[in-house]
Amino acid sequence: MSDTANGRFMYFAFGSNLLKERLQLANPSARFCSTGRLKDYELNFGLWEKHVDNTWHGGVATIESCPGAEVWGVIWTLSKDNLCSLDKQEGVNLGMYSPLEVLVETDKGLVLCRTYQMNNFHACPPSPQYKQVVCLGAEQNGLPVDYLKRLEAIQTNNYCGPSILDQIKPVMK
Template sequence: MENSHTFLYFAYGSNLLKERLQLKNPSAMIHCVGSLKDYKLVFGNHKGLASDRWHGGVATVEHSPCDEVWGVVWRMNMSDLESLDSQENVRLGAYSPVEVSVKTQDQELYCRTYIMNSCVYAPPSPQYLKVIVMGAEQNGLPKDYQDKLRAIKTNKYEGPLPMMTELERALRRAKERASHCRVARWGYLVFQDPAKSWQNVRQLKKRKRAPDTLLEANAGTDVAQLTINTCTLASRMPSRQDPCNCGRSQPVAVSL
């Protein structure tokens, strides 16, 4: 399952969402997406005991010929294994860790996952299902599978969920970090602080590494590619000059 320092974990429920998984497991890094053949996704509670965390049924998988469950394979440090087991209530017997074969685009991987014991079926809360759908969207699971997730009926719970409050804070922090994201190929962004960005550009120019393109964007910008003018931001710069001295428009690949 990788090596003595890391392991592969197949997530299919709320841990599809990176920010959810990293709340207690900061080492988690996406490895790929994949599917678990001859299984189906179901919702329920261990011995019928409702989840205090999610106020409804939570996800598990069960054998079902010809079905499949899509999910995300995460690479994690062994140091997070105890935390992951704790999240899945392994010591309480709610879930059991198992090794499964996950089919990816070009190979099969043996991964750790968790299956609920003594599952009593119950619909999920809208909030829990929302987290799963967000994770599926975030990681580009097949559209038809995303549609199936959205069609799942919930218990319509509308009360407060401390877990959602914590997760929303994590998502806000992630958006703030995304405001300092990277630009592929041309390799430079300008965000929020033109003055500081101008200083950075000047330092790059001194080292003869001036960027081809200067870009300003907001966290959450929903684009994969932009074409901008290098002078667009210049009017907000202290010197009011074209910082790249080219005055041309360039295609910029943006990773948000």
């Protein structure tokens, strides 16, 4: 299931990039490959610096090692031409996230994927808009109902101003 031979790479998304329209804002080559489960990690929301302002106005998703836990997400295949734009979106150049290679379980076996883990994690609840994008993406791609319920139960910071969601809504079908 590896696409590396034809100039593409596999990317495991678990946060706002679960939503196709969000991912394709900066990475138009993204194509759905599969849903999958990352074992021994848990999903958390936070900031890479304690008092940093970000475009989502709250905590954003990251994964943390946690034996026995699991994170569901989407495996996208992207053109290697989008590797720089994906890294930029994840703030690799600013030290916000570091790329990580993980083995993701799918119904067709294990898939080696690129994903991202936040540096200097500080817990912080997400904005309602960020949570909405994560939940929409989980629903859009058919993640398990139990996992969707866990996402929907996440507490937010009640932010109610403009956000990236305003850019995504017009492109959603």
